[in-house]
Amino acid sequence: MDKNIFMQDGSAFKVGLFGYLHDGGVSLTTVKERWSATWDDIARMATYADENGLDFLLPYARWTGIPGEIPQRTWSFETLAHSAALAGRTKRIGVFSTVHTPIIHPVIAAKMMATIDHASHGRAGVNIVCGWNQDDFDMFGIEGLPHDERYRHGREWFEIWSRLMSGSFEPFDYDGDHFKGIRKAAARPGSVQRPWPLVISAAYSPAGRAFAMETSDYLLTVAENLDAARREIAALESLEGAGARAEPLKPIAVCYAVCRETREEAEAFHRYYAEENADNVAVDYWIAGRQTNAMLPEAIYKMRTRIAGGNTNFPLVGSPKDVADELIALHEAGFSGAGIGLLDYVADLPILVEKVMPILAKAGLRV
Template identity: 25%
Template sequence: MTATALRFGVWALVYGTWGARQHPDEPVDASWARTRDQIVEADRLGFDATLVAQHEVNPAGDHYDQLEAWTTSAALAALTENIEIITAIKPALYHPVVLAKQALQIEEISGGRFGVNVVNAWFKPEIARAGLPFLEHDARYAYGREWLTIVQSLIAGRRTTFHGRYFDIDDYQLVPASRYRDRPAIYVGGESEPARELAKDFADVWFVNGQPEEDVRRLVDDVAARHRTGRRLRFGLAAFVIGRESDREAADELDYAFDLASRDVAETESVLSNADPNAEMFKTFARHPHVGTNGGTAAGLVGSYDTVAERILRFGALGIETFMLQFQPFESEMRRFAEEIIPRVRRLERLAA
């Protein structure tokens, strides 16, 4: 088991929902007001982090609302006290100098509670319709490596010069740098070989999509075994949680969730038709039916409160330290998790110490 206390985060509701769009108790609502209230409450409940996903247009259809990630994160940073704000970024959409400056500003607003989550773009229309080049999969990672080399240097307060295939940066420095630590945290997502190498070389935390324990074990062991200098690489897992008094109740709720999700056929087909077929995560998703995004319920955090807590500890034993969670209906299930499951996890951690 990891010696560090396990951390729990929530996905911000920037899409309007992370589950079925037909759920009778959760209307699709991607408003600022809802996300503000959700994350302020998550902060009060003791969650450790929130992940603010980035899309400029909603992948389920551009008729759906979509909250902008970076302005939202700046506002959340000002309104919260303890929760870490982790904001996703697709390198194709922002020049590294601009992004680094924004990251340092949110680091300042938050008092040192900010993290950048670098993700490879998979939703082609978002990039191509803006007139930007949508590079093939491995080329996007080569671009992202240059981009992240520059961002990492700038957010660390270093005067930066870089000349590569995609960027030319001459004697650039951003001030103020972080007043609270060396730099904001860097998270990296993606499970392809180029993504693993990027995480090994740059990440403080590598995010793994929700999937069964043995698959997570193989991924964590592979990247942990790669030679790395500097700080220790940590690991995070995305998961959709369904916790109930009994395993039977939770299984029934999962069946209901699958039934509701099956009514979103048009939206699901739209997402898949516009996704890069070489994106590794969609290959993973095809192997593991699930509810939620980024693997969701495939992580197996479905069951009684005790069952879910025990499964979380098993993932912790594999090296997972941060759990980034989805629920539906989000707010009420977030409260249930905080009240019923987190105390059980803490009790198990104490017993294992």
């Protein structure tokens, strides 16, 4: 099979769902309408997205939660198991697994992803996360590596994983700085997709972007506004290694949507959950953790409403036309797609499918 059957229907702009595998989804709010992430709701969301032409499902990987006024992100499912389960319930949508390289051994990840890729007939993808959150690592007794070293570890992880995914009939040995003493590693079968499943990663730092350039098909990213996004996308094109790739590294905007029949309704609901009922304890905790361990653009830490509303992602708040116009603007800025979070992924999805997607199709962004 040629590389990657999913996300290849010719749509100029890919649309998927993002961040739904734990309670609260992308939000940090206390309202009763927040996403509770029961498995049956996740399955309902996935089936609806699959039947209505969305391109991908992409969860965050969370192990532990965030302290807040109420417990946040303490209820979460595991992403590889989630992909295997959703592969059996869906027919055409791509199912990404978000994998922490310090936690999940590449041989296990390869074996599991080969299973998912066969079960889904070539719809598995991986979001590689080299890790930043010590709270997650503490559950495993792992101490996080210094920032740039995480990506050297991740590069070795990717070498082993990709070699196994491409079907390693000849066993090989591997001795790196981080993964050592691997003997006679082999994998049959490899993935259905060739040479391996679609790869996404996400980072702002130079080391993280270099890692994405070397390993990934898509880069998940966000920016404080469209101008900053345009500058970032232009910078990607001039990164070392960009010229050597068969295809450019394609940026996907992480977003969150509050779409209602009118702009007033959408803005009022956004104010209600992301301002009046923001979980400020969780927002403070979120900011402190990221400031210590990850490199985000400085301006983002000040955007409390965006953190509470959608984990700093691009806000798409308004009528169907407003939301479609924002997505079209993201496309014009150079994004290849959007991963969208919702406050309630079951209740809030139909308006996107029924009213926003047709506008995108009319504008030539969707097949």
